[in-house]
Amino acid sequence: MGSFTRLTGIALLALLARPVVAQELAEEQVNLVSSRLAESARRSWEIGTRAQAILEHNATRYSVFANNDLPPPSNIPGDQQGPLEPLWNIARGVLSGGAGGSTAQPLVSDSAVSDPASIGVAVLLANYTNLDKKDDQYEHAARNQYDYLMSNAVPKNGEGAISHKTEQIQLWSDAVYMVPPFLAYYGVITNDRTPLDQAYEQIKQYRAQLYDSNAGAWKHIVGGNSGTDDSFWATGNAWAAAGMLRVYATIDKSKFSGKMKSQKKDLKNWVQEIHKGVYERYFDGENLLRNHLNDPNTFYDAASSALLASTVYRASTVMGQHKYVPYAERTRLTLFTPNTGPWTNTNWTRFGDYQYFTTDGWLRPVVDPMNTGNQGQNSPEAQAFVVLLHSAWRDWRWAGEKGKNAAGRTAASYSTVLASAFSIAVGSLLL
Template identity: 50%
Template sequence: MTSSIKLKAQTHWSLNPSLIINTPARMKKTVAFSLVFLSPLVAAQDLTDGQVDVVSARLAESALQSWEIGTHLQTILELNATTYSVLNTKVSLPPPSTVPSNEQSALAPFFQLTKQVVSNRTTANNNTAGAQPFLPDGSAADPASIGVGVLIANLTGQDAGQVNYAGAATDQLDYLLNVVPRTSDGAISHRVSEVQLWSDFVYMVPPFLAYYGVTTKNRTLVAESYNQIKLYRQYLRDNTTGMWRHVLMGTSGNDPGFWSTGNGWAAAGMLRVITTIRQSEFANTFTNEQTDLANWVQEIHTATYPHLDATNVFTNYADQPSTATGNFYDAASTALLAGTVYRAAILLKQHASVPHAEKSRKTLFSTNGTAPDNNSGSFTGYAHFDSNGWLMPVVNPHSYGVQGTQSPEGQAFVVQLHAAHRDWAAAGSPGENGALSSVHVGPTALLLGVLTSLAVIAL
């Protein structure tokens, strides 16, 4: 890993949290802590509906940066609006133009978000006309993560005649394809100011390109979604370890380490592209590409999970011990990667990593007390959530070599993991037998729970 830490670009425009979703008032904020509970405790369980609501509320009130908004949108689809989730194997693309009555409530905050982004983009981008991102950002890729949401708003006729979703999506696409710098062989830069490649890109851009292509019958765009992943893999995948490096190229901020979240971003993005293609009219003409993408997802799982230690929680850089500079245990990447394993088990029939995902899930979702009832939103007794429902410990989402306290993307990864496990169980728990023989939650793991320091300030 590198000692040079580059902050993620901050968006100068942000959402008003009160307009995002009806949530309780912002709860007390817990700061200045380093809390590392590293093991499963007594009761391994699923999160209750009440707990998922609490985690989702923290996500809704905190997801203000471009990639956080895009990840929030995707999380809503995976949890409660699965008719519009490409990870739902029972739907085909394009999706229905009329929102089913049983998903209208779930999609209300989704459409609030897309409307606010598109309605404010002209002002946010200083009255720019033509090619432009949904939001101004130092990252060329992160705003594109909002693109699938904007396309769904357009396809379902939201705010007809009032908000130009189609035009906004076209401008974002034009910006990516014709304004953002590229490598000599065509890889679109993750950054605006110079060519620099980040593993995060695979979650932000290719799913948008694929979805745009499928919903507009543009085979070239579908092909480009695959091509961008192929190029990024050629640059970022390490042939020795099989893992993806985080940031390469550019004049500063390189991070050649095997960032756990970055590997999770790449796997999750590829899964979305695979299923977008598979459920479209182009499925039979991209069979080789789908095979490649499936193999590349498996590569990441095969390469990263051997580094999961007895705590069942990944370190920030998967191959480095928690004591290394810039390293610590990170529940956010652990949740993200585990969610992709369940999805791969359902979608790709890849089961080898299911035992590891089960260990991680049970560790993250365990309590040392009595399991709460399904309506309870309490996290009392949970090692990996504070009393307000924030996942911990987590990497600072704005400075990837620093431990943080509250991570919007970490909250999204928790909900995505919950939804992926739910769908995996509904599909018959493929790979379960192997997992059951491998998972053990016992006293040794209990002793690994370490409280290193705690200073709570209630604001």
């Protein structure tokens, strides 16, 4: 026993003597997470979120966060053809469902107004690149989705905010990720500023109804006669921040950027206020967010924690906001580090010993997407959030790791996780 303890102590000392490096997932692990996402995404918003994960992680040249102007190349570079294929399969599935006709309608059938629009960027890119020489069909599908959102068939409140539901006027924080990014990208592809203005206005109206300045966070659902939710749902705040970032990046990379400075300024401030409110009020030593931010009786949710952390890295690279990078690093290190500590993973294709992943790559614990008050099991959107977090962190690192010094102080506090182990190691060597 004493010999084993000494060997353990020596190993720990060697581990702690190594230079501090970033703990990250291997690409094979991210691909495993993506495989679980691909096999499970069936609902409209899950498919749309998967499409965005494909763009941000694989087909990076065609992401709104790429370092190039919008729209992207209509002639697809050779190195992007393979990575785009999963996105094209999503677009093809939309056409096979009958979305390319001449009637204003959502891209896919759904009980929610907002969610089908989340697939819209995939369809717009299929149109723009003339996928399968069917650009007219993809153009019709995208235009039908846009016309549907603007039509009288979709309920809107007195200020013009598009309802998330068809049967009543109701605003959900989720919708900020589904509709405005599509509207903004529609404007870029059609060379029309109006949809970009509409994207901004939708966010403005949603924020006016959902943001609670006293709480520093967004409510989940307001309006309507039933199904309201005044809670400060963590995933809803992450959806809102992520949607606003996509709209900001779309405007910023477009030819209309110079004439929309005030809109961009607002979007930056609105993302920052979510980060400030959530991280300064509701983030604790667990480094994860409660499912309902201000309710200590709700579980720690890895899914919302991952998505919100991804928005911090994106805010750093596209908005120049670095203050909350340390918080994102705390979440990323917590989720992506094996139980045995940094540098101890020996199988970079699986999750052999991770607290927040099953061995086959499912993130846990996660909220049930169909009942946001409960903890769920396998969540497709949570899988997408992992990919978005890894991709955003990777791009932040490539961009120079702004905010790294502040993050270093957080990393130092993270290293205290190993402090007791260090003490044990020293003690065992003295036995």
